Amino acid sequence: MRIAVIGFGTVSKSLLKVLAEKSKLILNAYGVEIKTVAVFKRDGAFINNNGLDLERIVNSQNYRNEVDWVNSADFNKLAGELNCDCAVELTPTNVETSEPGLSHIKTALEQNMDVVTANKGPLALYYPELMDLANQVKKRILFEATVAGAIPIFNLVRNTLRANKIISVKGILNGTTNYILSRMTSEKLPFKIVLKEAQKLGFAEADPSYDVDGIDAAAKLVILSNALLKQECRFKDVNRQGIKDITPEAIELARKDGFLIKHLATNENGVLEVAPRLVEVDSSFAVNGSLNVVKLQTDLAKDLTLIGRGAGGVETASSVLNDIIEIAILRR
Amino acid sequence: MIVVELSDRPGQLARIITPLAECGCNILNIHHVRELEKEDTARVEIAFEADNKVNVDTVVESLSREGVTIISYSPNIQTFRETVILIGHVFTTDITDTIIQIANSGIQVASVDARITLIEEFSSVKMVLQSNSEEKLSKGVELLKQICKRKNLYLIRSVRE
Structure with a gap:
């Protein structure tokens, strides 16, 4: 070929x-x-x-x-x-x-x-x-x-979940924001300082808005929704909230009750959203560093969670x- | 859940099971606790499902009529909870008003915890919202979303797995 x-x-x-x-x-x-x-x-x-x-x-x-x-x-x-x-x-x-x-x-x-x-x-x-x-x-x-x-999500559904209906999709689709939130949690540092650190390490771009405002994750959510949920939708259909305003105090409050703050992309009942969410510390979304997570809810195979490298x-x-x-x- | 004290001899359990059944309760679990210091009595914990609070009250009443010693009971109606965090000028935008608006919609604000920083900086408030219906709870969260939009606060909701 x-x-x-x-x-x-x-x-x-x-x-x-x-x-x-x-x-x-x-x-x-x-x-x-x-x-x-x-x-x-x-x-x-x-x-x-x-x-x-x-x-x-x-x-x-x-x-x-x-x-x-x-x-x-x-x-x-x-x-x-x-x-x-x-x-x-x-x-x-x-x-x-x-x-x-x-x-x-x-x-x-x-x-x-x-x-x-x-x-x-x-x-x-x-x-x-x-x-x-x-x-x-x-x-x-x-x-x-x-x-x-690297996560083979479309191939997984296309080749191995052929008869399944995909009911919902949720995930951490941006490694940069996951890295920043993970560091803010482990080091109790404010957003701005961790962002600078991420930029030095090459995890974040000089103009970080594409990642931290959820633009990248929203684009991915739209593709997932069209391809897997068969929902005709576009980038503008996503309610989008970034992570700039998250404070170490908010993370600490969440931790006290056994929650972490993660930047999630979700499509539930046809509503597309990218926003910081509270997830339980033992949840499948409690994945740290720059890793990505995709979780599918399907009618036959039920829940499937994939974790892997989202960039590189x-x-x-x-x-x-x-x-x-x-x-x-x-x-x- | 209801906890009663029975004398430790045959036939005593029937005294409580019959009234429960007559009130239309579904017994989920019976736990028989024999206490060493009280040789002739036994404590029995019964978990049961009742349709609503009226049933629970009826059960307590009819057990009392039977002469059963009730140690404690908790209605334990199923509750749905969602933890949320608000970030922003939470206090200058009147957190009490925010809570009252939520409470007025029929949602219980079960707990509030806050981290206060300098007045010009963002503070954070965590709330646990509670309701006996999932639908009501979602409506309450939706209302909170609107309030936050109006007050320019940043709302972090929980995700259900």
């Missing part, structure tokens, strides 16, 4: 590294060969019709001098000529316009490609439209990596790669 990767950030580089390392293993295990023929950056692309040397691209010190580099190559313009089976969309999330990811996904579908993405923006804003478009052209969009990084290059690449392999197997 021929793939084009769009985006060259942490997840993309991790994916390319893992692809370089594991392509033989994947071929032996599943009988599919994954050939990366294009990798698009903002200012151009590496393109090689016979397959790129991925290790070389990832380690390149001066990419513009690489033989396969094509200056200002743009996916939307070149998609028709690449002869690719699958586009892997890994550009950064934008919850206002969802671009450039939205155009990339549409172009890929229109050019007869299946799509694998880790980009939350397009699905958080246009899930119903994108799935309609994919159905029309009889292509797939797989998006395991968009929610809770290799962890997220794990989900992306599994989707790519699934598409390769389905296309065989």
Whole structure:
């Protein structure tokens, strides 16, 4: 299967590294060969019709001098000529316009490609439209990596809970806020100080609003709700409350009665909400550090809780790669 | 739950079970406690379900008529609770008024605990809301949500698992 990767950030580089390392293993295990023929950056692309040397691209010190580099190559313009089976969309999330990811996904579908993405923006804003478009052209969009990084929630439901109705979904979907609240609890420190510490350690961005205001978690909740609860909804439908106003005193009051404060994303009875909530100290949401939790309530299997890493290059690449392999197997 | 004292000889348990059954109570558990210092008496704890408080009162009355010594009873009607925390200018926005508004809606504010900081900074108040109906409790929490919105307070609710 021929793939084009769009985006060259942490997840993309991790994916390319893992692809370089594991392509033989994947071929032996599943009988599919994954050939990366294009990798698009903002200012151009590496393109090689016979397959790129991925290790070389990832380690390149001066990419513009690489033989396969094509200056200002743009996916939307070149998609028709690449002869690719699958586009892997890994550009950064934008919850206002969802671009450039939205155009990339549409172009890929229109050019007869299946799509694998880790980009939350397009699905958080246009899930119903994108799935309609994919159905029309009889292509797939797989998006395991968009929610809770390495946790295989969509695959779990799609492949192993086939006859189940998903009744509700709740989770800790953002590692940064979970890290901050965990540190505020263990160290009895105020939000601002812990945020600075998280930024120093690289757990939080310079502009932390995306995480601490619940924007990231809300985007993920929308994707979960559309995909698992079959509820047509969008980013604007989420009631959202961040964690900036949480005080060490509030955490202490909660602790006294056996509660922790966690930033939860919930869809119960069709109501989408991201807000700090009190959870019991022995609850399945009492997970510390930057871990994510997803809890499903289903009609047959009853409750299921998954805990795992919600971010990180290799962890997220794990989900992306599994989707790519699934598409390769389905296309065989 | 009702706790009675019976003399420790055959047939005594029937004296309490019959009136309970006649009042339409469903017995959940009977615990027979023999106390060493009182050789001829036994304490019996009976947990039972009654539809409402009227039934419990009837049970107590009819047991008393039977001459059974009642040590204690608690109606133990099922309660639903939710712990919430309010953060913000909780006191300058009149916490008493907040509590009264909740209480007026038929929800019991079972306990209040607070952490007071400097007046210009945010304080925190924890409340346990209680009701005998889940629906009423949800309505109470919903009302609190509206009050907090009006008073610009930050409300943290519990999550039910």
